[in-house]
Amino acid sequence: EPEVTQTPSHQVTQMGQEVILRCVPISNHLYFYWYRQILGQKVEFLVSFYNNEISEKSEIFDDQFSVERPDGSNFTLKIRSTKLEDSAMYFCASSASSGGPYNEQFFGPGTRLTVL
Amino acid sequence: AQSVTQLDSHVSVSEGTPVLLRCNYSSSYSPSLFWYVQHPNKGLQLLLKYTSAATLVKGINGFEAEFKKSETSFHLTKPSAHMSDAAEYFCVVSASGANNLFFGTGTRLTVIP
Numbered sequence: 001e002p003e004v005t006q007t008p009s010h011q012v013t014q015m016g017q018e019v020i021l022r023c024v025p026i027s028n029h030l031y032f033y034w035y036r037q038i039l040g041q042k043v044e045f046l047v048s049f050y051n052n053e054i055s056e057k058s059e060i061f062d063d064q065f066s067v068e069r070p071d072g073s074n075f076t077l078k079i080r081s082t083k084l085e086d087s088a089m090y091f092c093a094s095s096a097s098s099g100g101p102y103n104e105q106f107f108g109p110g111t112r113l114t115v116l
Numbered sequence: 117a118q119s120v121t122q123l124d125s126h127v128s129v130s131e132g133t134p135v136l137l138r139c140n141y142s143s144s145y146s147p148s149l150f151w152y153v154q155h156p157n158k159g160l161q162l163l164l165k166y167t168s169a170a171t172l173v174k175g176i177n178g179f180e181a182e183f184k185k186s187e188t189s190f191h192l193t194k195p196s197a198h199m200s201d202a203a204e205y206f207c208v209v210s211a212s213g214a215n216n217l218f219f220g221t222g223t224r225l226t227v228i229p
Contacts (some may be wrong), residue, residue: 004159031215043160043206043219056215091160098215105146105217107160 002026004108006092012114013082020109021077023092032075033093033105034067036060043091049075050098082115089113118143120207122220130228135179137196139207142188146174149190150208150217151181160206166190177201202227 005024013019025032034046047057049067066078075094079086089112093105123138141147149166164175171183177200183194190207207220 008228033215035217035219041222043217045216045218048215058216093160101208104162104165106162108220109157109159 002106004092006108006111007107008111010112010114012116015084015115016081018095019079019113021073021079021083021090021113022075022094023108024073025092025094026076026096026106027073029094029106030067030097031055031095031098031103032067033095034077035091035093035107036084036088037091037110040083040089048098055098068116071075079113082113084115087113087115118145118147118209118211118218120209120218120220122205122207122223124180124222124223125221126226128226128228129197131199132196135192135197135201135225137192137205137207137225139181139190139192139209140188141190141209143209143211148210149181150210151175151179151190151192152206152208152219154204154206156203157225163192163205177214197225197227199227199229201225220226 004047007022008050016104032049037043040044045058064080091110092108095105119142121140132184151163152160154160164173166183174180181193204222208217210217
């Protein structure tokens with residue numbers, strides 16, 4: 001069964017450093033997403049991406065964040081200068097279509113980011 | 117604006133007894149509603165989704181949920197819990213036509229042998 005994969009499973013970094021979280025979506029999917037979950041809090045939407053551009057983003061997704069699909073299979077989330085409050089579990093998701101009840105998003109297992 | 121409230125952070129049931137995980141939603145538009153499950157070290161897996169075709173929705177692994185507009189609820193049930201059902205369950209809402217999902221805080225289900 002096809003699945004979304006994410007690497008690494010756990011990333012530890014120093015405050016101020018850049019990190020890149022990687023995701024490989026399901027191969028025939030066209031829509032890609034990043035979510036995060038700070039420990040003890042809700043899973044929160046960060047950004048959606050379609051046709052090589054951002055289609056929606058939340059208030060959390062500020063200039064420190066960027067997304068890219070560099071090679072047609074990977075989907076990356078970059079945090080330019082990490083802050084302590086960026087420590088969270090980051091989930092990647094993909095879907096074949098968008099919007100409404102037919103938008104089944106398939107999630108990866110997550111990358112736990114720890115900023116020291 | 118969309119939001120969901122999961123009324124219980126932790127539910128504990130005995131194996132073979134019914135499961136009820138409660139969810140209330142708030143939506144400015146006709147909502148799409150989902151239940152996702154997360155087993156340890158696994159991704160979030162879709163259990164079921166409300167498509168507006170029927171108010172009682174059947175999902176995988178014997179789970180079902182009933183959409184009650186008058187109560188703004190979408191509670192998840194299963195007649196008989198199995199040990200493998202122990203996991204974190206998330207109630208999720210999105211506005212019709214929107215891409216982003218709004219998650220509840222999750223309910224951890226423990227199944228006692």
